């Protein structure tokens with residue numbers, strides 16, 4: 001082998017290795033997080049959804065950075081998801097219109113970023129979490145922002161709301177886990193009211209981004225389990241199965 005050839009080969013190998021590590025960083029990172037670091041990540045996902053209810057905090061006032069033209073008020077406006085969305089894309093995602101619209105950016109740019117940088121954002125004046133959310137809980141949220149979020153547009157079709165998952169494999173998982181609380185048809189728990197029922201079938205078709213978040217992280221302030229120990233493919237399978245359940 002001549003020198004130039006060897007050098008090119010080496011360069012190619014390192015480019016391949018680099019692109020592999022960046023494209024698979026998400027999955028790799030989660031697998032690398034073991035023990036308490038994994039627990040911290042799992043907690044972060046729950047807190048992103050609703051740290052107020054998970055921590056049992058009482059807040060009456062509206063978040064100072066919640067825009068005046070927004071439609072929500074009080075405790076709800078302190079939830080990360082209220083400003084940044086279930087798809088983590090804020091203005092560029094599902095919250096670009098409707099009753100949750102705020103015009104605020106998403107958090108996608110901070111995926112795979114250093115948690116130490118993210119915590120500075122959460123402690124800044126805009127966020128105003130200092131002395132309100134305990135720092136160790138904020139640290140858990142930074143793990144979620146860095147290692148836990150995914151680009152949902154790769155897996156959920158924006159025009160049909162459908163997950164790309166495999167329904168039948170999802171059924172195997174659902175019928176061995178979720179079934180205990182939600183029932184085989186998903187109608188055991190009604191999330192809304194008797195006259196306007198919302199079941200898993202209803203919720204997962206209307207807001208698949210929220211359901212995927214709940215499948216991965218669980219539901220704050222409840223006994224609901226998290227499927228974070230499964231891979232993303234299997235979590236999407238469960239979402240597909242949920243979307244096949246009755247909506248009424």
Ligand code: HEC
Nearest residue numbers: 063065066077078079080083104106107109110121126141
């Ligand atoms: C009341 C609305 C609101 C809430 C609640 C909120 N944020 Fe933000 N967030 C903002 C605004 C506004 C920005 C834009 C830039 C700035 O001024 O910091 C932002 C920016 C960010 C960014 C940087 C995004 C970028 O690309 O620059 C991250 C990361 C972030 N927020 C994470 C969170 C997390 C995690 C939570 C929950 C613990 C949260 N935010 C709760 C309003 C909010």
Ligand code: HEC
Nearest residue numbers: 177178180181190191203211214215219222223224225227
């Ligand atoms: C141990 C019981 C339990 C298990 C197991 C469980 N859940 Fe839940 N789930 C709950 C409870 C309790 C709530 C909150 C109900 C409420 O707010 O009315 C909930 C809420 C939800 C929500 C939120 C709906 C909304 O709009 O707020 C979704 C979606 C959901 N579960 C899906 C699932 C899926 C999918 C599985 C299986 C991976 C699962 N759950 C497993 C108990 C459970």
